[in-house]
Amino acid sequence: MNRILYALCGADRSRPFSPHVWKTVLSLAHKGLDFKTAPIGFTQIPVIEDAATKTVPLLRDGDRLVSDSFDIALYLERTYPERPSLFGGKGGEAMARFIESWSQTTLHMALTRIILLDIHDRLAPVDQAYFRASREARFGTTLEAVVETGAKAELETFAVKLEPLRTSLKRQPFIGGEAPLFADYIVFGALQWARITSPKTILQDGDPVKDWFERCLDLYDSVGRSVTAA
Numbered sequence: 001m002n003r004i005l006y007a008l009c010g011a012d013r014s015r016p017f018s019p020h021v022w023k024t025v026l027s028l029a030h031k032g033l034d035f036k037t038a039p040i041g042f043t044q045i046p047v048i049e050d051a052a053t054k055t056v057p058l059l060r061d062g063d064r065l066v067s068d069s070f071d072i073a074l075y076l077e078r079t080y081p082e083r084p085s086l087f088g089g090k091g092g093e094a095m096a097r098f099i100e101s102w103s104q105t106t107l108h109m110a111l112t113r114i115i116l117l118d119i120h121d122r123l124a125p126v127d128q129a130y131f132r133a134s135r136e137a138r139f140g141t142t143l144e145a146v147v148e149t150g151a152k153a154e155l156e157t158f159a160v161k162l163e164p165l166r167t168s169l170k171r172q173p174f175i176g177g178e179a180p181l182f183a184d185y186i187v188f189g190a191l192q193w194a195r196i197t198s199p200k201t202i203l204q205d206g207d208p209v210k211d212w213f214e215r216c217l218d219l220y221d222s223v224g225r226s227v228t229a230a
């Protein structure tokens with residue numbers, strides 16, 4: 001098969017954890033496209049496919065290479081238009097951009113402060129050194145200090161941040177309506193990242209967001225459950 005998805009893993013190469021890679025896993029499953037996963041660590045990203053990318057996901061589809069989870073979804077939509085749509089039209093594409101911004105600025109920012117050390121602890125030693133140096137430069141402090149000062153408060157307020165999603169899920173089973181769209185996979189990716197890397201409880205039982213997340217884990221022969229929770 002000549003469709004390969006490069007997926008970020010820790011020391012255990014059977015546990016891809018990147019939120020953006022998970023968006024692509026579900027995008028490919030949504031389109032019914034088979035692929036092979038190529039597990040890599042952080043420090044391998046800049047050298048794969050002749051230095052084609054600085055970030056994952058990277059998808060090889062025959063002789064095409066596409067990076068960035070949103071660009072990959074757009075590529076799949078245009079290349080395989082006869083298969084189920086990931087966006088439901090141009091308006092859906094534009095609205096998925098809003099969901100991406102919300103997920104990135106609100107959910108990822110909070111989750112990072114909660115799971116940063118858990119991610120670090122699961123990486124291979126060479127990747128731990130890179131991760132610590134790059135993230136400590138970004139935060140201007142140690143990984144330990146980020147989690148020490150941020151995790152408790154972020155955990156306490158995370159449910160409030162999900163309120164816009166919770167309200168809409170009381171009306172419909174998926175962000176996309178009756179069936180999931182790429183917008184669902186964007187938010188799913190963020191929560192799946194936390195599920196795979198951290199034992200901390202992010203979603204509470206009885207929360208409609210948790211019910212929706214479980215529905216997403218069940219999609220496409222439960223591909224999301226192919227990696228167990230931390």
Ligand SMILES: N[C@@H](CCC(=O)N[C@@H](CS)C(=O)NCC(=O)O)C(=O)O
Nearest residue numbers: 018019020054055056057068069070
């Ligand atoms: N906007 C990109 C973000 C991709 C991204 O940031 N990927 C992370 C892994 S979760 C990465 O490859 N980081 C490389 C690094 O930190 O060196 C997307 O949606 O694909």
